[in-house]
Amino acid sequence: MKAAVIYQVGDIKIVDREIPAPAPDEVLIRVKACGVCGTDHSLFVGAYPANYPVIIGHEFSGVVEAVGNAVTTIQVGDRVTADPNRVCHKCDFCRMGSEHLCENARSMGVHIDGADAEYCVMTESNVYKLPDTVSFEQAAFCEPLACANHGIELLDLRLGDTVLVLGAGAMGNLLLQCCKNFGATTIVVSEPIDMRREKALENGATHVINPTVQDVDQELRKIRRIGADVVIEAAGSPKLQEASIYYARRGGSVLWFGCAPQDQQASINGFYVNDAELKIIGSYNNLFSTQIAIDLIASGKIQVDNLVSHHFALQDYLDVFKVWGGKDTLKLMVNTD
Numbered sequence: 001m002k003a004a005v006i007y008q009v010g011d012i013k014i015v016d017r018e019i020p021a022p023a024p025d026e027v028l029i030r031v032k033a034c035g036v037c038g039t040d041h042s043l044f045v046g047a048y049p050a051n052y053p054v055i056i057g058h059e060f061s062g063v064v065e066a067v068g069n070a071v072t073t074i075q076v077g078d079r080v081t082a083d084p085n086r087v088c089h090k091c092d093f094c095r096m097g098s099e100h101l102c103e104n105a106r107s108m109g110v111h112i113d114g115a116d117a118e119y120c121v122m123t124e125s126n127v128y129k130l131p132d133t134v135s136f137e138q139a140a141f142c143e144p145l146a147c148a149n150h151g152i153e154l155l156d157l158r159l160g161d162t163v164l165v166l167g168a169g170a171m172g173n174l175l176l177q178c179c180k181n182f183g184a185t186t187i188v189v190s191e192p193i194d195m196r197r198e199k200a201l202e203n204g205a206t207h208v209i210n211p212t213v214q215d216v217d218q219e220l221r222k223i224r225r226i227g228a229d230v231v232i233e234a235a236g237s238p239k240l241q242e243a244s245i246y247y248a249r250r251g252g253s254v255l256w257f258g259c260a261p262q263d264q265q266a267s268i269n270g271f272y273v274n275d276a277e278l279k280i281i282g283s284y285n286n287l288f289s290t291q292i293a294i295d296l297i298a299s300g301k302i303q304v305d306n307l308v309s310h311h312f313a314l315q316d317y318l319d320v321f322k323v324w325g326g327k328d329t330l331k332l333m334v335n336t337d
Ligand SMILES: [Zn+2]
Pocket: 037, 038, 039, 058, 059, 143, 144
């Protein structure tokens, strides 16, 4: 089978690999669609730790081609997506119900082979069936949406809240839609790229700010004098993390959702955090929210169709990071058929 393998920082090749054989508790999936995540790019530039060489990709969907002999709930021919993080079910974190914090977690496309390939294997307990009404491309958004939903669940969002989202990439667009569903009535989005601000408005933002020509704090305070109840940093930028605490109202919450480079620091004034009684919350992966993500997409409560900006065939994966970060980009989608 063809697979996009990252060998080391900056080095991805399309290679031929053996089709993996499913273990007794595993499912072999013929991949149909796989979204490109910021994490994939971070692997490519060395900003996120990974086990090289590894097949990249973890936001995927496909059709079950074969099942191991202990598999009981999934059948050949099922249309599926998966939570790409295998956990041990044995460590202290798994035993306290925080499986996403598992000390022995192995994530597809990071520690174990991923889904930018014609086939991949996943444990049965990570695989979820799709309704016929959800397309493969829509289903490739289940993993990022599950992560967005997890982040929002960590906040104490209330009906009528004012939310500021910093960054309107695919994640920012999913996060703002989650906030809308949770009852936020004022959703302000700061984003330098014109096309992304337009998408944010299409997806439910009530106000947008262009931080390259507008002062974010001034614009925010015209909308809400005391600042936002909730600020979500969705860009993974230490500079934005630093700024984010000053956009929250006293007693408000700040969610650091974006994955910042592992070797960079954010500098925070501890006095201010105390004095304003801020909650600064990190968010990592997802916890039992894959089925929720499927249901949100199937019901139309979260829309993802306008978030795909580019399609790539698997054999053209090398073009992905040439396009990455451009002004016309949002979610890049790899189609394996
Ligand atoms: Zn992802």
